Amino acid sequence: GNSVTQMEGPVTLSEEAFLTINCTYTATGYPSLFWYVQYPGEGLQLLLKATKADDKGSNKGFEATYRKETTSFHLEKGSVQVSDSAVYFCAEGGGTSYGKLTFGQGTILTVHP
Amino acid sequence: SAVISQKPSRDICQRGTSLTIQCQVDSQVTMMFWYRQQPGQSLTLIATANQGSEATYESGFVIDKFPISRPNLTFSTLTVSNMSPEDSSIYLCSVEDNTEQYFGPGTRLTVT
Numbered sequence: 001g002n003s004v005t006q007m008e009g010p011v012t013l014s015e016e017a018f019l020t021i022n023c024t025y026t027a028t029g030y031p032s033l034f035w036y037v038q039y040p041g042e043g044l045q046l047l048l049k050a051t052k053a054d055d056k057g058s059n060k061g062f063e064a065t066y067r068k069e070t071t072s073f074h075l076e077k078g079s080v081q082v083s084d085s086a087v088y089f090c091a092e093g094g095g096t097s098y099g100k101l102t103f104g105q106g107t108i109l110t111v112h113p
Numbered sequence: 114s115a116v117i118s119q120k121p122s123r124d125i126c127q128r129g130t131s132l133t134i135q136c137q138v139d140s141q142v143t144m145m146f147w148y149r150q151q152p153g154q155s156l157t158l159i160a161t162a163n164q165g166s167e168a169t170y171e172s173g174f175v176i177d178k179f180p181i182s183r184p185n186l187t188f189s190t191l192t193v194s195n196m197s198p199e200d201s202s203i204y205l206c207s208v209e210d211n212t213e214q215y216f217g218p219g220t221r222l223t224v225t
Contacts, residue, residue: 001172034214044156044205044216089155099146099209103155 002027006090006104013080013111021075021107023064023090031092033057033066033073034101038087047075047088080111115140115210117217125223126196133192134220136206141186146207147179150219156205162189196224 007022025031035047035057048057053068062077073090090104116139126132136145147159160168160181168181182190193200201224206217 036216043218046214093214099144099161099207099214100158101156101214103157105155 002031002092002102004090004092004102004104006088006107009106010108010110013109015082015111015113016079017111019075019077019080019084019109021088021090021109023073023075023104025071025073025090025092025102027092027102030068033064034091034093035062035064035073035075036089036091036103038089038106040086044089080109082111082113085109085111114213115142115208115215117206117208117215119204119206119217119220121220122218123221123223125225128197128224130196131192131194132196132222133190134204134206134222136189136191136217138187138208140210142208142210143186144209145183145189146209147181147189147191148205148207148216150203150205152201159191159204193222196222198224200224 004025032051034049036044037047038044048059050057050066053066056065064073064075087106087108089106091101093101118137120135145162148156149159150156158171159174159179160170162168162181162183164183164186178194180192203219203221205219208215
C-alpha cells in the first residue's frame with residue numbers, strides 16, 4: 001500500500017530559525033498532499049494542501065511545494081515562533097475522496113525563545 | 114467548515130469490556146471516517162462509513178472488533194469491542210466536506 005515518510009524527529013529550534021520538515025510519498029499518479037498540525041491538547045487541523053504537481057500550499061508563513069519528480073512535499077517556514085511548537089503530519093489522499101488519508105509518522109517540533 | 118464533536122473525550126476501561134464513541138457533525142456529510150492514533154504513532158484509517166450502507170474496513174480491522182453505525186448524515190458511532198490494552202489509543206472521527214478534510218477532537222481511550 002501507499003506510505004508517507006517524514007524526517008525523523010523531534011526537531012528543536014530557537015525562535016526565528018528556519019524550519020524544514022521533509023516528507024516523501026510512494027503513491028503513484030497524482031495524489032493530493034497535505035500538512036496537518038496538532039497543537040498541544042488540541043485536535044488535528046489542516047495547515048496547507050496541494051492538489052497537483054508544482055502547486056505550492058501556504059498558510060501562517062508555512063509553505064510546501066508538490067514535487068512530482070521527487071515525490072516530495074517538504075514543509076518550510078522562514079522564521080519559526082514559540083507558538084509553532086506542535087506535531088506536524090504529512091499526508092496523502094487520492095481519487096475522488098480525500099477522506100482516505102495515509103499519514104506520515106509525525107514530527108514533533110519544539111521552538112525555544 | 115464542518116465542526117465535529119466527539120463523546121466521550123476520554124475514558125478508562127477495563128479489558129474485556131466495550132466502549133461506544135459518538136461523532137456528531139454540524140452539517141450533513143456523505144462520508145465519515147474513523148481513525149486510530151496509537152501512542153507516539155501516526156494516524157491509521159480504521160473504516161469509512163457511508164449513510165445507508167455497511168462500513169468499509171481497512172486491512173487489519175474487522176467489523177466484529179470495531180462495529181460502526183451511521184444512522185443519518187450527521188452522526189456515527191464506533192464501538193471498540195472486547196478491549197485489550199493494545200486498544201489504548203486516540204480515536205478520531207473525520208469528515209470530508211467540500212473537498213476539505215476535518216477531524217474531531219478525538220477520544221482518548223485507556224484500557225487497563
